[in-house]
Amino acid sequence: MLDAIPPGNPLSGDEFDELELPLRMDLLAAQQSLAAANRATILIIAGVDGAGKGALAQRLCEWMDPRGIETNTFWERSDEEDSRPYFWRFWRRLPPRGEIGIFLGSWYTRLGRKAMSGELTDGEFAEGCQRIWEFERMLAEDGAIIIKLWLQVGRDARRQQLQERAGKQQNPRVTDRPYELQGDYDLSQNIASEMIQRTNSLYASWHLLDAEDKRYRDITAGRVVAGAMQRHELSVVGNQIDHAVEKPSTPSSLADVDLSRVLAKDDYKDQLSKWQRRLQDLAWQRYREGRSLIAVFEGWDAAGKGSSLRRVTNAVDPRLYHLARYAAPSDEELKYHYLWRFWRHIQRDGRFTLFDRSWYGRVLVERVEGFAAENEWQRAYYEIAEFERQLLDNESTLCKFWIHISKDEQLKRFQERESTPHKRYKITQDDWRNREKWSDYETAVNDMLAATSTRAAPWTLIAGNDKRYARIQILKTLCQAMADDSNEG
């Protein structure tokens, strides 16, 4: 495929000058119009080592308004990145809506390198491409324009160029021993071809171009970028796509929960202290192993999320957990894909990240209240599956709790809160309003359970009418999930 790229047409300086000005106007206009439309642009510049990826990035920044463009590389080691799920580093560098992110290193870099070194089976390589495909689809469906350029130069031209330029190059990262000089050129081309084929999608297509002549390279790339930015109206946002989601192992629904379960006070005391001690030890053990726990707490209003969470946090050294609460997104968070604000709280390996409400808000409150359009919450099921897969791939343990109570029990608790002065702040008009939509929420919860309870990340339904019973179930589930994962490892 890569050798079938049509050869470039070398341009003279005069030809270049003539083509440059109108192209520049087009790029600037497209940049302004996307900024006004609040659309993020992601531009990946990949290609043969030393084909001028950096020079092209610089040219594009020169042609457009550098205010609103961020160029990302991953040259420097970052132990904060190394100690989190792999995609965390990309999520945090994504451009906000209205701006442009150029990626000179990207989610393709590691996969390509691993394939070159022979570490991957064919299946693993295909799987890696699939993860990228899904990631890009997710961003595109959220409105991002994704443009991917591959800069190609022929082997002989490259060898000559590299030898000539040795010593003059300032960029510290042009590989000391490029594949061309090592005899790995053909392999690298084959891997690149396959990666490109497997990740070429409607959402994010690859544009291959001959980069031997610099002027031709810059003009052609500029035109591709301008064209893609101008065509943004045609992009796939809002399309309905059939998202395949892994079927749950044990579909369960709220009706399955036995709300009559109770725990006597004395039993509770014994079990609480037993499981809290166990949790404390496991937290330290996990810290030493560098393995994280991610726990999601969802449930009806007044189901006891807060008091259950306290039984967890009280047991764990506060240096080992981070508790993230979610209500309405901030204006900064609204500038990104809705998953961004959960990614940003993922802690370094070996910690607990506790989510008091979570990414499931998308298919619960946002669905029921209409904050998310139907196609948005529909596709959230597969987006969530992708997100959780990233967490699991990083050897995190993931626990998801829905604390269930009956509608009567909720009423009792609401009334109690209203009549207790120091609890009154906990109850608002919103809570009463949500209660009126109980059956809509019930549907949403059951759909969520059916769609997102996978073998590796099952939901645990907690019978919450008896608070003591609920708290112990949660502590026990957390401990057992971590113990199970350790046995596996």
Added chain:
Amino acid sequence: MLDAIPPGNPLSGDEFDELELPLRMDLLAAQQSLAAANRATILIIAGVDGAGKGALAQRLCEWMDPRGIETNTFWERSDEEDSRPYFWRFWRRLPPRGEIGIFLGSWYTRLGRKAMSGELTDGEFAEGCQRIWEFERMLAEDGAIIIKLWLQVGRDARRQQLQERAGKQQNPRVTDRPYELQGDYDLSQNIASEMIQRTNSLYASWHLLDAEDKRYRDITAGRVVAGAMQRHELSVVGNQIDHAVEKPSTPSSLADVDLSRVLAKDDYKDQLSKWQRRLQDLAWQRYREGRSLIAVFEGWDAAGKGSSLRRVTNAVDPRLYHLARYAAPSDEELKYHYLWRFWRHIQRDGRFTLFDRSWYGRVLVERVEGFAAENEWQRAYYEIAEFERQLLDNESTLCKFWIHISKDEQLKRFQERESTPHKRYKITQDDWRNREKWSDYETAVNDMLAATSTRAAPWTLIAGNDKRYARIQILKTLCQAMADDSNEG
């Protein structure tokens, strides 16, 4: 001083239980009231190694609502922190308004360790304390409640405890060889005493307490914390304080700028290419040396900040610069001290961080438009001096440009923008309104120049009526500042 701490009064389990409940209610009420008042609380827990700092933090999280408390340690290496000015790591961990940050490691840690190892002269130690003193004052003046606890245990008790607990301790960071066991106990106590004395202030006082009995420790610390949180109405916010600011070496004012300076087109072309080449080389050299450039671009509306910045960015590989634009703060930024949003953009060592408008907005637009109260912008002069000192201490080069134009020239440019279709978006009603306040801005600029043009971080006034002349001056100044710093180094 530390041996004069009144001895604690050991508490029985029953006594503790009796005292615990009312204290807990007080703490919870104080936490809620500070959350409602949008006040951040910073709690530093320091003390003798192994005195139970972590256990106390856990107790406080248990007593209060863990939602809204973040416990910070600096156990793990972070090369992202190591490669930025020292205080960056603390700025990014500060609690937002309404929440509580517990610091088990803090800005005291490194200073104490360096003093112990004998690396510091007395002057350097005093200087280090002074920086902390100023940092805490800055946060307190912004409304933060700062509570500092020192937990003390006697030498003999400690030795016994440490020996007993060896092996049972899960916390990986209790020093393997505590000072007590090494014969350095007295030295560590002397250093701690001096550090405490030098950093005890109206804004942030130290509370020393005997930690030998755990129950007494927790109850006493809890009371200190509750008391400090309850007294917040009395705190120093809004007080007028005489801030000593280093006098500028060469006070200059807008009137000194010779606006008649021009540069012919041919000269411009030659010089532009000369200085851009120089800048490009310096950017790579700086990258290799790991030394940053921080450049601030301020000036009248339509003075040419954007087009000057482009002449800088066009010369530099986009992988080496980050361009940060500032307009109104986001809602997340409003939750912190106003300097927070500038700290967050400081790049890793070896990069350029270019500020298109900057922290000087506090003493310019915020002053003139009344967005900041008088005491707020008045104290900003010393806050800025502290901030810039941190940057310079990290061996960054700091350049600050004010691009000056005449009032007539501004009018000409406004009119030109309005009559040119593709420039019309650049001019708004705000620009015309600001123009009416020209003389207020003039006063603010001159005050700023007088107060913040220090020897190490001087302002460069750029004559901007001729754009070509201005651009070359800026490029030249940047190159020379970096060259000068290299010669010194």
